[in-house]
Amino acid sequence: MTRRLTPEEKELWDHVAAGVKPRRRRVSTPVVPPAPAAQPNAAKPAKRRTVVLKPAAKPEPATALRPAPDPFDLTGLDGKRATRLRKGELEIEGRIDLHGLTLDPAHAALNDFIAAARGSNKRVVLVITGKGEGEGGALKRLVPMWLREAPLASWIAALSPAHARHGGAGAIYVYLRRRRSA
Numbered sequence: 001m002t003r004r005l006t007p008e009e010k011e012l013w014d015h016v017a018a019g020v021k022p023r024r025r026r027v028s029t030p031v032v033p034p035a036p037a038a039q040p041n042a043a044k045p046a047k048r049r050t051v052v053l054k055p056a057a058k059p060e061p062a063t064a065l066r067p068a069p070d071p072f073d074l075t076g077l078d079g080k081r082a083t084r085l086r087k088g089e090l091e092i093e094g095r096i097d098l099h100g101l102t103l104d105p106a107h108a109a110l111n112d113f114i115a116a117a118r119g120s121n122k123r124v125v126l127v128i129t130g131k132g133e134g135e136g137g138a139l140k141r142l143v144p145m146w147l148r149e150a151p152l153a154s155w156i157a158a159l160s161p162a163h164a165r166h167g168g169a170g171a172i173y174v175y176l177r178r179r180r181s182a
Contacts, residue, residue, distance in 0.1 A: 071144030076157035077175060085124070085173055088163030092173075093122040098139050099130025099170070106139055107146055114147070114174065118155050123176055126162060131170035143172060 005013060074082040084090050096113040098106045110127065117125045127147075129139040147156055155177055162171035 069148075071148055072159050072161055072172075074158045074160060076177075081175075082158065082160075085158065085160050085175055086163075088166050088173070090124045090173075090175075092124055092126045092166065093117070095126040095128065097128040098143065099128060101139075103138060103142065106143075110143065110146055111152065114152050114155060114176075117174075118176055118179060121179060123178075125174045125176065126166055126171055127174055128167050128171045131168070140170065147172075147174060 074085065077085065081090075094113070094117050096109065098109060101109065113125070113127075127143060129143050131137075131140065144159060146152065147159055156174055157177045158175040160173045160175070162168060162173055166173075
């Protein structure tokens, strides 16, 4: 149910409406000539068709968005080794605990740790990021990205979330590539 306007509201509405111009309409209607009088042997005029133009489809963006690659991709390992890594059955040869550190010191410590582990021919190391919110949550998201950046990416064969006995969602197994002797 609608209510009626008060005299003040009506006066205000009239004042506002007086300053508004109607929009021009761009609707074009086809002009249909009047139908001629029926003649006995005259051919019927053809019906006019109205053509409706559809707007052109939007072009695809030059760079289509792709989902981020899975940081825990185990394609660098054979099936049995990937399964053993995922289950936490491979021997952990080194570990670093990053939770409690801020981002810049954690990034530097991670780079140094991976370089040292590679230098001493370790194959499986554990990186503990922590599960928590705040800095711990940031490390949990950023460490896999850091491990997939140069120069570390060329040294790493696979990453996997740790098994519950090694920290679960708050830790990452890093499987390092063998160093090639020159």
